[in-house]
């Protein structure tokens with residue numbers, strides 16, 4: 128009587144072609160930053176480590192079959208340069224002018240009390 132090995136999954140190795148893998152030979156990865164999935168396995172034929180992109184739906188399928196999932200996140204501001212314009216005197220003056228309208232408070236209160 129054969130040992131139950133669970134579901135086998137067919138994957139493609141660039142060197143060996145189609146290979147059959149068991150769940151424990153596959154790892155799935157999902158990047159939550161851009162919702163991009165991939166899976167990787169060690170080819171039973173040539174022992175190379177192969178990593179392939181996968182639709183998030185495929186990742187779900189692999190995970191529901193019992194594949195280990197690694198969720199990772201790309202650092203949000205990796206290499207990002209904060210070079211936006213500084214708050215200038217023009218901005219301060221524009222704000223100051225708005226407050227110099229004699230009825231700015233009336234406008235504000237009438238807008239909220241009607």
Ligand SMILES: [Zn+2]
Pocket residue numbers: 140141142143144170171172173174175
């Ligand atoms: Zn191979």
